[in-house]
Amino acid sequence: MVLLCGMGWLSIFTLANAFCNKYIDFSAVRAASGIGGAFIMPNAVAMLLIAVPPGKARNTCIGFFAASAPLGGWLGSLLAGVFEDWRWVFRLLAIVGTVTTLRLQSYIIATLVLSVAFFIAFVYWEKRVAREPIMPLSIFKIPTFSALVTVVLFSFMSYATSPYYMIAWQQLLRGWTALDVAIGWIPFAIGAVASTLVAAWLIARLPAQWIVAIGVGVVCISSILLATMPRNQSYWEQTFPAILIGSFCPDFVFTPAQIIASNSVNRRQQGVAASLIETLNLYEASLGLGFAGTTESQTNKGRINPIAGYRAALAFAAGIAGAAILITAAFVRVPKNDRKGWEDEDNDAADVALVSGRAAEVASGSNAQASGRR
Secondary structure (H helix, E strand, O other), X not given: OHHHHHHHHHHHHHHHHOOOOOHHHXXXXXXXXXXXXXXXXXXXXXXXXXXXXXXXXXXXXXXXXXXXXXXXXXXXXXXXXXXXXXXXXXXXXXXXXXXXXXXXXXXXXXXXHHHHHHHHHHHHHHHHHOOOOOOOXXXXXXXXXXXXXXXXHHHHHHHHHHHHHHHHHHHHHOOOOHHHHHHHOHHHHHHHHHHHHHHHHHHOOOOHHHHHHHHHHHHXXXXXXXXXXXXXXXXXXXXXXXXXXXXXXXXXXXXXXXXXXXXXOOXXXXXXXXXXXXXXXXXXXXXXXXXXXXXXXXXXXXXXXXXXXXXXXXXXHHHHHHHHHHHHHHHOOOOOOOOXXXXXXXXXXXXXXXXXXXXXXXXXXXXXXXXXXX
């Protein structure tokens, strides 16, 4: 029901966006549509993790779920290139560019102060007041979990920045159309599907932190390739390898991160852990592009040298990816996952938050098997 409500909300406000003629209206409606996504993604991941026990099946399911994001993004760009007037692409780029280069006016400062105050109030409520906290703070005391959250955040911020500035480079400096961009991103779709299978295969064979490190490393390499491109160059020299290499980031980070998170906590907290990782995936674009846009605007003052601004933003993406690699190597320590089923977890049915009839069926079957083994 929550998924259906979220999808309905997202559909209604996305449709409303098509009829917005003013910037403020567009921004407000777009923000409202994001509420639908916030309902959909965490609950979808929680349902998946509760319905499928640890093991090869869960690894494969999470891998394919992670592939839906890059594939959906590519398909959306393809449809936009085929059906949309090219002017709309530049209008959307202008909207995002304007948001990321706004000066710190008084209302922005006030909003930042309020956000910090609300965050402190939320932490106090969850720790001191709530009997059943939405986000149990104890989850951050689990070994490597806080480091994992930081790595996922940095890697997704880098991953969101690189494609944005690659597309801006191709369209604004090299004259590509939206359809050209969609066709040029075909290797991304192919690589995303391949990375799904490879990541699921590697989970049972390598320590998960090394898979995450590989995923962060490829987006770092991709950002460096894009940052060092000349203004005009053949697509095949640096753009193509950057797109293909970067396509392995989502599944090589998201899939093992979800598995590490879910396997680090008990069954009752798995939905919370998975939702937190997915929430980072939703916030990365705004955070990454916000910092990258500030870096670009400060480097390209006066708008006279756009290449320098783009390169600075891509260097920022490579830098935070490099920081994520160091954090992974220093603090994330998770042995390779070879668990199968629920046998190593708390099988108390009262602790399991059942979110669908299928989840209840799987949990009941698992409990019965565990009782038979005893």
